[in-house]
Amino acid sequence: MINKIASYIDKVVKLTDEEKELFCSCFKEVKIKKRQFIVQPNFVARHRHYVLNGAFRAYVVAGEGQDHTITFAIEDWWITDYNSYIFQQPATMFVVALEDSIILQLDYEKEQELKMQSHKFETFFRIVAERGLAFQQRRIISNLTHTAEERYENFVSKYPLIVKRVPQYALASYLGMTTEFLSRIRNKRVSKKS
Amino acid sequence: MINKIASYIDKVVKLTDEEKELFCSCFKEVKIKKRQFIVQPNFVARHRHYVLNGAFRAYVVAGEGQDHTITFAIEDWWITDYNSYIFQQPATMFVVALEDSIILQLDYEKEQELKMQSHKFETFFRIVAERGLAFQQRRIISNLTHTAEERYENFVSKYPLIVKRVPQYALASYLGMTTEFLSRIRNKRVSKKS
């Protein structure tokens, strides 16, 4: 169902049928197995990935080998290493499938062509970038102003679907705490409830 | 010198002389006194501000009245509450002048017109948003992977000019630590050196 991407873009900018077709034709549908990587450090991220089906996790590995989750992506989200993709420089992140997944890949050159060909496509990618910017701003604010427990509670109420699908250690490292501490928070919560 | 903005945009997308003139004509030069606010919570951020001269600080005030610096801006940087500006919703941040400053304001409606009028302007704002996104991504990574001391050292080496111009408590809250702790880090550093 590569046409799902058409209905997605159509929510952002109105396209004619020909434009939709052109847009969709630039994407390649790819199946990704659980634990398979779609971005790796030192390689340039050549694609922006739209998740049709499945779940992904982007993370960096710091000095002592602990990894830190930068972002998740499930259905209808985009994922890649943006610092790598935008500037076409070597990536610092891993992006790995958490489940068997299906994605639509848009490669860098094709994206540039789309943006040059049509003002509307340019607008689309501008809006996508702005929303990403706003999202990250909110995350930075949340990290600065909330405790570990509050960050967890906020995340659960905003993204209950993601919480159910990602492993605890990945969520903990996204929220900026250890998996042990998150485990404690969760169990405290359960005992409070009962 | 409203024309400084023209040379700035010209570095990003090449414009004709007429386009430059059109672009510049949308900006309004405004003088801002130290401690004056250009964005305040509950009001919609109606402008995007380009700093010609001076320094600003954007911050949020959390529950207990401590404030958390979201970003700084000095010469050639943009600043506003993006969540408010992009979606034209009430702001959650303060943006205040740290020095007597001169800014170029672009208001929301004019920006929309510019983007509609010309593909090039659309491209310009797309690139600005993408760079902002990449910048914030790097900050999130830094906050997740580094200790307070490392964050400070990194900041000093990347933005030595900003360090000299902003008060310590503001920098501390940007880096996610207390002003007392930053004070200790700094003094430890001095005694190490001697």
Next chain:
DNA sequence: CAAATTTCCTAAACTACTTCATTTTTAATC
């Protein structure tokens, strides 16, 4: 379905960072 591997839990010791309270230094204001 049994073995192997990955994920999660528990608990005690530890530490990076905070809080609070006081003093010193620097900057703003009349």
Next chain:
DNA sequence: GATTAAAAATGAAGTAGTTTAGGAAATTTG
């Protein structure tokens, strides 16, 4: 240029979150 206010430094005590280590569940794989 003296007075007041704001910012930075310092010390002592407290705490949110980490580390380490061992074992219990749960998932994956053959």
